[in-house]
Structures are given as C-alpha cells and as structure tokens.
Amino acid sequence: MADANELREVSRRAVRARIGEVAARLFAERGFDATTVDEIADAVGMSQRTFFRYFASKEDAALDDFARESDDFLHRLTARPADEPEWDSLRRVFDAVVERHADGELRRRSQLAHRLIKSSPTLLAAYLERADRLQQRLLEALLARAAENGEEADEAVLRAVIGAAFACLQATVSRAASAPEATDLGARLDAVMAAVRPARYA
Amino acid sequence: MADANELREVSRRAVRARIGEVAARLFAERGFDATTVDEIADAVGMSQRTFFRYFASKEDAALDDFARESDDFLHRLTARPADEPEWDSLRRVFDAVVERHADGELRRRSQLAHRLIKSSPTLLAAYLERADRLQQRLLEALLARAAENGEEADEAVLRAVIGAAFACLQATVSRAASAPEATDLGARLDAVMAAVRPARYA
DNA sequence: AACGTTTTGACAGTAGCTGACACTGATGAC
DNA sequence: GTCATCAGTGTCAGCTACTGTCAAAACGTT
Numbered sequence: 001m002a003d004a005n006e007l008r009e010v011s012r013r014a015v016r017a018r019i020g021e022v023a024a025r026l027f028a029e030r031g032f033d034a035t036t037v038d039e040i041a042d043a044v045g046m047s048q049r050t051f052f053r054y055f056a057s058k059e060d061a062a063l064d065d066f067a068r069e070s071d072d073f074l075h076r077l078t079a080r081p082a083d084e085p086e087w088d089s090l091r092r093v094f095d096a097v098v099e100r101h102a103d104g105e106l107r108r109r110s111q112l113a114h115r116l117i118k119s120s121p122t123l124l125a126a127y128l129e130r131a132d133r134l135q136q137r138l139l140e141a142l143l144a145r146a147a148e149n150g151e152e153a154d155e156a157v158l159r160a161v162i163g164a165a166f167a168c169l170q171a172t173v174s175r176a177a178s179a180p181e182a183t184d185l186g187a188r189l190d191a192v193m194a195a196v197r198p199a200r201y202a
Numbered sequence: 203m204a205d206a207n208e209l210r211e212v213s214r215r216a217v218r219a220r221i222g223e224v225a226a227r228l229f230a231e232r233g234f235d236a237t238t239v240d241e242i243a244d245a246v247g248m249s250q251r252t253f254f255r256y257f258a259s260k261e262d263a264a265l266d267d268f269a270r271e272s273d274d275f276l277h278r279l280t281a282r283p284a285d286e287p288e289w290d291s292l293r294r295v296f297d298a299v300v301e302r303h304a305d306g307e308l309r310r311r312s313q314l315a316h317r318l319i320k321s322s323p324t325l326l327a328a329y330l331e332r333a334d335r336l337q338q339r340l341l342e343a344l345l346a347r348a349a350e351n352g353e354e355a356d357e358a359v360l361r362a363v364i365g366a367a368f369a370c371l372q373a374t375v376s377r378a379a380s381a382p383e384a385t386d387l388g389a390r391l392d393a394v395m396a397a398v399r400p401a402r403y404a
Numbered sequence: 405a406a407c408g409t410t411t412t413g414a415c416a417g418t419a420g421c422t423g424a425c426a427c428t429g430a431t432g433a434c
Numbered sequence: 435g436t437c438a439t440c441a442g443t444g445t446c447a448g449c450t451a452c453t454g455t456c457a458a459a460a461c462g463t464t
Contacts, residue, residue, distance in 0.1 A: 011442095046443080047443070048444095049443075049444065049445080050443055053443080056421090057420080058419095124334065125328055128330035129327035131330075132330060154397075156374055156377045156390070157393075157397045159369070159372075160370040160372075160394050160398045161369075162369070163365065164370075166365070167362045167364070167369060170362075170365065171361035174361070175357065192356075192358055195356075195400060196359065196400040196401065197401040200398070202404060210410075238450065239452085248412080249412070250413095250451090251452095254452065258452090260450095260452095
C-alpha cells in the first residue's frame with residue numbers, strides 16, 4: 001500500500017516536471033500570454049483537463065521552480081540558530097539563490113524565468129502574490145522563533161524587516177537577470193543588504 | 203472643441219466613479235470572486251461591454267482608489283527637496299495614507315478595501331503588481347533626482363530602499379486594517395520606519 | 405434640422421478554468 | 435485466472451473574464 005502510494009507520487013512528480021519543462025520551452029519561444037494551455041497540453045500529449053489536474057493554473061506551471069524554492073527558503077530559515085539576528089538569517093536563507101546562481105545551467109534557467117516574469121503583467125502579479133505568501137510563512141517562523149527565545153516581537157516591524165530583505169534580494173537578482181555576464185551575486189547581495197540593513201540590527 | 207473634450211472627460215470620470223462605487227458595494231456584500239462583471243454592469247445599468255470600456259479588468263474597478271493614490275505618491279515625491287534623504291522623502295510621501303487615515307469615513311473605506319484585497323488571491327496579486335509598478339515609477343523619479351544632484355546612485359540599492367519603505371508601509375497599514383480601533387497611523391509608521399531605517403541613512 | 409463625433413449595445417468568439425461522468429489500466433483479493 | 439477497486443485520463447458541457455466588430459443611438463456643432 002505504502003509502496004503503491006509512493007510509486008504514484010513518483011509518477012506524479014515526473015509528469016508534473018515534464019509538463020513544467022515543455023511549458024517553459026513554449027513560454028520561452030512564444031511568450032507567456034501567447035501560449036495557450038491547449039498548446040502546452042498538446043505538446044505534452046495530454047488533454048487540457050489533465051494539465052489542470054497537475055497545475056491549478058497556467059501561472060503555476062510557469063512558477064513551479066519558485067514554489068520549490070519557497071519550501072527551500074523555509075527549511076533554511078528554521079535551520080538557522082535562534083539567536084542570530086533575523087537580518088543575517090535571511091541573508092543566509094538567500095544563499096539558496098546565490099548557490100543556484102553559481103551553476104551555469106541553473107543560472108541561465110533562472111535568468112530566463114525572471115525575464116519571462118517581467119514580460120507578462122499577469123505572470124508578474126502571480127509571482128508577487130506567491131512571494132507575499134512566502135513572506136508570511138517566514139514571518140510565522142520568525143515569530144515562533146522569537147516566542148521560543150522568550151522575546152515579544154513586534155509583528156509589524158518583523159514583517160517590514162522581511163519585506164526589506166526581500167526587496168534587497170529582488171533588486172539584486174533583477175539586476176543580475178538583466179546583466180549579460182556572470183556577476184558575483186553573493187557579493188552584490190552582501191553589499192545591498194549591508195546598505196539597507198535596518199537600524200535595529202546596527 | 204476643447205470644451206467638448208473637457209465635458210466628455212468630466213462625464214467619463216463621473217461614470218467611472220459611479221461604477222467604482224457600485225462595484226465596491228457589491229464586492230463588500232458578496233466578495234470579489236463571487237461578484238461577476240455582469241452583475242456589476244446590471245447594477246449600474248449598462249452592458250458588460252461598456253463596463254470594460256471604463257475599466258480594463260474587474261481588478262481595476264476594485265483598485266481604482268489605489269490607482270489615484272499612486273499618482274498622488276508620485277506628485278508628493280517630486281515635491282520634496284532634492285537633498286532630503288530618500289528614506290525621509292518616502293516617509294513624507296506616505297503621509298498621503300496617514301492623512302486619509304485621519305478622516306473617519308475615508309479610513310473605513312480604506313480598511314474595507316484592504317480586507318477585500320486580503321480575501322482574494324487574484325485581487326491581492328493584481329494589487330501587488332500595481333504596487334510594484336508604482337515602486338518602479340518612484341525609482342525613476344529618485345534616479346532622476348540623484349542625477350540632478352550630480353550623484354551616481356546605485357540603482358539596486360535604491361530599488362531595495364524603496365521596497366523596504368513600502369514594506370514598512372504595508373506592514374503598518376495591514377495591522378491598522380485588522381485593528382478594530384483607530385490607531386495613530388503616523389506614529390506607528392514613524393516607529394516602524396525608524397526601526398527599519400537602512401544603515402546608509404543612519 | 406443636418407452633420408460628424410463619440411458612446412453604447414448586441415453579438416460572436418477566445419481562453420482559462422471547473423464539475424460530472426464514463427472509460428481504462430493497474431492492483432490486490434479470492 | 436477472474437473479479438472488484440481505484441487512481442488517472444479524456445470528453446463534454448458550462449461559467450466567466452475579456453475582446454473585436456458593427457450598427458444604432460446620443461450628443462454637441464453648425
């Protein structure tokens with residue numbers, strides 16, 4: 001029984017990944033808005049209905065990588081020491097992006113995704129909404145951590161701090177996505193996050 | 203000729219405002235997703251097609267207030283002295299929100315809008331996308347200002363600073379929207395923006 | 405009253421997305 | 435080996451947001 005379920009999960013993930021790849025290729029070729037779900041489904045060899053059994057929306061197919069990255073972020077944050085200043089913890093969380101940027105193939109893929117997102121308002125909107133959700137999850141994690149420490153955290157300030165950190169990440173990655181050549185993303189991020197480091201962590 | 207055009211503009215704005223009011227009422231009653239454009243058009247007494255001649259999307263009708271606020275933000279920023287630290291200029295720009303919050307009627311309206319936005323993922327996504335656009339416009343203004351001052355601004359850092367300031371605003375307003383009673387939004391915002399104030403302005 | 409411009413409604417069509425139902429193919433029980 | 439089961443899939447029908455087109459209506463100008 002457990003085996004069967006596991007096999008199904010494996011299969012499901014494989015199909016999902018395949019759809020994601022095909023979709024990414026079509027999006028890159030024709031653009032996000034100009035690609036229909038029917039075309040993706042056809043290219044994969046399935047019905048439109050089945051596509052929607054794997055992805056809740058066309059946007060979800062395009063943002064699948066970011067969904068996985070979100071989970072990674074959360075894991076990395078909870079792995080950080082509880083007494084580390086939140087700002088520095090967040091910087092370490094962002095190493096997920098820096099590390100991915102180090103690999104040539106993954107970097108190209110990430111840059112492509114970022115340019116795609118910037119090219120379509122609806123996709124950008126979906127991306128920002130997911131980023132917002134991620135920030136809320138991180139906020140809960142940091143609130144729980146503060147409670148563990150016996151501190152009384154100001155939720156609004158903490159929310160703003162997370163938002164500020166993400167603004168640093170976005171600004172840095174955005175520039176790296178436009179830049180033709182490989183930049184030292186880690187160093188750039190360090191510089192930006194040092195310049196923006198909130199007074200409360202000074 | 204000029205008069206006629208002006209009259210048309212007045213009429214157009216009035217109709218647009220009327221649609222916005224009716225839509226806001228329906229959204230408040232039934233929720234954003236549960237309200238169809240047909241229902242709004244019916245309630246106003248026009249065809250669906252005409253609705254879309256005034257608003258490009260259902261989201262736009264719900265976010266009309268924020269569109270006007272965006273223009274206000276930009277005006278206020280350009281009115282600030284060129285040598286003022288960006289962080290402080292942004293705080294003054296946000297006075298637009300603080301002032302609106304001071305008036306009881308406008309505050310209720312703004313709180314309603316915020317709760318509506320949080321209640322619908324699609325509407326939240328549209329809101330965040332518009333906020334992002336606004337930040338880009340403010341970035342351009344601040345870049346132009348820096349150029350005027352003869353400074354060489356780091357675009358990524360400036361982008362991050364604007365994002366950080368908006369994170370403060372959002373966190374503060376979000377809490378105020380949930381809070382039952384009237385809070386001193388200006389004081390709260392001052393506190394959050396002081397705690398998060400970037401190192402470069404220390 | 406006649407004219408030209410603008411606005412509007414009606415209609416048809418596309419695309420994203422969902423519910424319902426029937427079919428298929430693999431799995432486990434007997 | 436047969437049968438019941440059940441997840442995965444395709445088909446179909448339908449809803450809603452949104453767009454192009456075109457003819458009719460509304461409106462200010464002359």
